[in-house]
Structures are given as structure tokens and as C-alpha cells.
Amino acid sequence: MDNSLEVCKGKLIHKDSVNKVINSLPKDNFLNRLADFFKIFGDSTRIKIIYSLYYSELCVCDLVAVIGISQSGISHQLRTLKQMGIVKNRRKGKTMYYSLDDQHIFEILKSGFAHISHV
Amino acid sequence: MDNSLEVCKGKLIHKDSVNKVINSLPKDNFLNRLADFFKIFGDSTRIKIIYSLYYSELCVCDLVAVIGISQSGISHQLRTLKQMGIVKNRRKGKTMYYSLDDQHIFEILKSGFAHISHV
DNA sequence: TTAACATATGAATATATGCTCATATATTAT
């Protein structure tokens, strides 16, 4: 019986390193949440929304004007952003105002910002 | 002639805020690159690769063992990571070793890490 | 040179995602 890791035919895997890494990797559940978190920033429309709300609280209609996709499209994105805890909203009459629920989010955006800028 | 922003029917948009935001938004080209940058972290396989390589240089075969998708799948992801400047590689005989080309990348991962952890 | 192995790549596929259209809901004004 051969219990070595049979990934590649030669089995000349770097077993120690591999096992160490396997043991240090966070659980899949966590990594999936991490991926989902970063997916938020992986779309320019959402980046624009976050960017905009960083400057001021805005209503849906404002965001439509700023970003230039349909009201429905904005609404859909705002819903996902709200579900992810990125934005919050308050209603005033017919108008729904959105703002950042977590200012720290913007720091993460900026770190990517910085990375893109000087590379 | 009416040159107000006709997004919503009532035109009762917050024109000042909207214009200010429009003027401060970075160019689309830049925001798209920013989105593409964050897309890297928006997939758990790529996160696993980055995470693994943070601990040690590994060959493709090792990563297959760690992550558990096909060799081809790993290779494809490594190619995109290389194109994005995240990893570099060196060949030793038949084996191709990959490592992080930019350690700072891991800091960004960790910031997301932290955000997920205490929210 | 031939065989074996490690990795890379093109094609195909299944799923995810972002957007729009049509329509529903919520709120206010008449």
C-alpha cells in the first residue's frame, strides 16, 4: 500500500511543504467568504457606487446619474452591497438614501488603488 | 431646452452632490483596472494559491496536491496570476517552481481576512 | 532516439454575473 500523495506520476512532490501548507490553509468555508468579500470590489459599477457614497450620501436616482446604467441595475447592485454590509439606507418619503455602512471598506479600495498606481 | 439631469422623472436629483461626485470619480480605464485587480482575490482557488505561495515556493504539482483541482486548472490560474504580476516562476528541470512576485499582495489579502473575521 | 514525466494550452462546458425590460411596491400629492 502506498499512501504517498499520488498527484503527479513521479510522486516527487515536496511532501513536507505541501503538508505544512495544507495544515495552515484556512477552512474552505472561510476562504469562500473571503473570495465573496473581494468579489465586491471586482466590478467597476460597485466600485463607483462605493466611491460615490464615500463622498456623500446619495439616493438611487443620483447614483443612476453618476454611473449611467439603468435604475434597475443600480438597485440590484445596492441590494447586494446591502446584503454584504457595505451600505445602509434610510427612506425619506419616496426617496431612498444610501450611504456607506462601513467606512473601513474604503481603505481596502484605496490599498488596491495604491497598488495599481505605482506598479 | 432643459439641461438638467433627466434621470428620474421629477428631476429632483441632488445636482450639487452628483456633479461633485462625477468630477471626483477616477477615469473608467483606471476603475476597470482596479476591478480587475480585486477580481484576483475574488476566487477561492486563486486565494489558496496565493496563500500557499506565501508560505513557500511550490511546484505546480504541489499546488495540485494542496488545492485539489486538476493540474490543468492550476496551470490556467497560475498563468493569469503571472500575467497580473502576482506570481513568478523558475524552471528546474521538468519542474516549474512558483512563488509570489509581490509580497505586498498578501497584505491586501490579510486586510480582507481581518475584515471578515471581526464582522 | 525513445520513453516518461511535468507543465502549458486550446476547446468545450457549465455556472455565475451584470445588465435590461417589464412590472410590483411604497410613498406622496391631488
Add this chain to the structure above:
DNA sequence: ATAATATATGAGCATATATTCATATGTTAA
């Protein structure tokens, strides 16, 4: 109550993405 406005939501569509399969390329050993 009815109309008008602002936003939300479900369905559908087109595109993007992650993965696998089959195969090509590069390298070493026999």
C-alpha cells in the same frame, strides 16, 4: 381613491469565468 414618482424585484439574456478533457510542449533519463 387616483395619479405620479422613486425604488425594488423577477425573468431573461448575453457575457464572463472556472473547470475539465485532450493534447502539445519542454525536459530528463534510458
